[in-house]
């Protein structure tokens with residue numbers, strides 16, 4: 001390795017760097033919750049000082065989680081993980097494969113207990129020794145060297161790799177997120193009951209997705225509890241291909257529909273003003289009714305031409321639903337007039353405005369228009385998204401949990417028992433672990449109970 | 462017939478009484494032996510019965526859901542989880558001195574739940590909350606928060622504890638033991654919180670169409686997670702153990718509290734925000 005590479009390696013190997021990166025990312029995320037982000041920002045900033053807004057925008061403070069700095073932090077963490085893992089892996093492999101051999105006298109230099117063994121048949125002793133080792137658990141090995149018998153039992157060598165699984169899982173999750181941000185998308189579509197759509201507007205606001213099939217909303221239903229809390233939102237959708245019905249699906253909150261990797265979620269609902277039924281009078285004589293939707297035209301029996309030119313959900317934000325009609329007929333030049341669902345609200349606007357020709361009913365005399373019925377239609381709002389990285393993220397999450405269990409709740413534990421004959425039979429017990437000494441003691445004490453009961457006669461000092 | 466709300470409001474005061482017994486036990490040099498622990502065990506059992514009863518009552522009302530859907534219910538479960546995990550710890554370590562610092566926590570949480578103006582009735586579930594992932598999400602998150610609460614108590618005790626000076630042997634566990642307790646609680650909390658974030662992501666993916674959307678509550682749980690990840694790594698680094706680590710853990714618990722309550726001041730998707 002050259003000089004430069006060594007510096008790079010040393011910098012990214014450090015756990016101190018990890019601590020700094022984690023804390024800086026935490027602070028970064030914290031700032032993101034204080035400054036409005038993305039859609040939230042778009043809504044709020046109109047009340048801000050434009051100069052401050054400009055500075056914030058230039059610095060990317062309204063989209064911190066997608067900013068270059070945040071991505072660099074993630075990249076730094078990823079390099080940190082890779083370098084650190086590569087740096088330590090050889091040592092862990094050594095630890096995990098290291099073996100003391102069948103007869104390791106070094107571990108008995110500091111035994112947990114030394115006991116005087118009972119006199120018994122070698123065969124019986126062997127059985128009991130095996131039983132004791134099995135009580136400890138793991139792989140059991142026995143070595144009979146004539147004057148000494150060694151028993152060994154161990155498990156948990158994989159625990160050395162738990163940390164690597166955890167660290168790798170962080171990388172896998174980051175990669176899953178990256179895949180989603182490159183090849184995934186999010187969009188939105190409203191479908192009126194009875195209508196059919198075959199495109200979806202994407203959230204970036206620029207592009208439209210062609211589905212290649214069409215979706216019809218047959219029905220949208222909102223159910224409520226008696227106290228008014230929403231209970232269930234359900235859209236019944238029919239999927240069509242070239243006008244041919246393929247299948248029907250119910251989409252509910254928490255129960256999305258998936259087609260070719262694209263998922264449709266029940267996200268919202270509402271009604272839109274669709275049209276109205278109007279009644280027309282000439283003097284006091286009713287001359288006819290017309291059911292109109294936007295830009296529709298009709299000619300009444302007496303030759304009056306009527307067209308619905310425009311409609312507003314809430315005229316001027318306080319006057320309620322309103323419809324702009326264009327009239328033309330015998331004794332009336334072409335005129336436009338706003339018709340209101342709640343004409344009494346017009347009192348709220350000043351006199352001069354009421355004099356504006358399109359608000360003044362007297363301009364169309366001798367004709368009169370009455371609003372008989374407003375036609376509204378319900379729509380369902382579906383969120384549409386595709387994220388090819390999501391399964392990678394789930395694999396990463398699973399690895400992380402697996403890694404936690406290997407790291408925190410599992411350990412490499414070994415137990416050795418040695419029987420030796422000097423003048424009397426003597427039993428030595430030793431044990432080791434790479435972590436959680438309290439857990440080891442607990443397990444060994446179970447084995448010792450058995451040994452004291454079945455094999456040993458008394459303690460030896 | 463006893464109702465769950467009667468049990469839960471009585472239990473609030475019982476926790477205070479249990480706290481007093483732990484306090485007295487410290488003052489009389491542990492002459493009460495295991496009496497406080499037994500009292501705490503009984504209290505926790507009755508508390509658990511109260512939660513189960515509330516679950517059953519929701520079925521009688523026709524709503525039928527696990528009692529984890531409002532701020533009130535989450536506080537009830539949180540205080541239960543703190544005392545349950547603490548009992549396990551006490552059983553493992555055979556030391557009761559942390560109880561003086563831990564038992565006020567369920568008392569405070571329950572008192573806040575009982576006396577504030579929040580809605581205490583059993584609410585029907587709105588559509589977004591009808592998911593089994595939600596139950597897994599709430600349980601794992603709050604078990605994590607509970608372990609962090611005990612880590613917090615051990616760190617406070619760590620900072621308060623003076624070095625031993627060969628005087629009469631103190632009842633308070635040694636600094637090493639407190640560090641060990643803190644580490645174990647951070648580990649349990651970190652694993653649970655990770656599970657909580659993962660189950661939450663799975664739920665969000667099903668309900669909102671995206672497993673991560675940087676909603677303030679999500680973001681704050683990530684902040685908490687990052688801080689405790691740095692606690693785990695700080696422990697591996699020389700010069701970061703001891704006092705600094707205790708302070709970092711306490712910062713972690715401040716993040717927990719903000720994730721739980723503070724985020725409600727910010728707008729977001731989580732239902733507690735509107736209650």
Ligand code: HEM
Pocket residue numbers: 012013014015018077080081084085163166167170407690693694696697
């Ligand atoms: C978000 C990212 C990370 C997470 C979630 C994570 C998680 C963990 C966990 C849970 C442990 C076990 C701690 C213990 O045994 O008490 C650990 C240990 C460790 N981590 Fe990380 N880690 C992350 C990033 C990193 C990075 C970037 C490095 C690079 C230097 C690193 C280096 C280490 C080391 C050296 C250990 C100790 C391994 C051992 O005990 O042999 N970690 N990490």
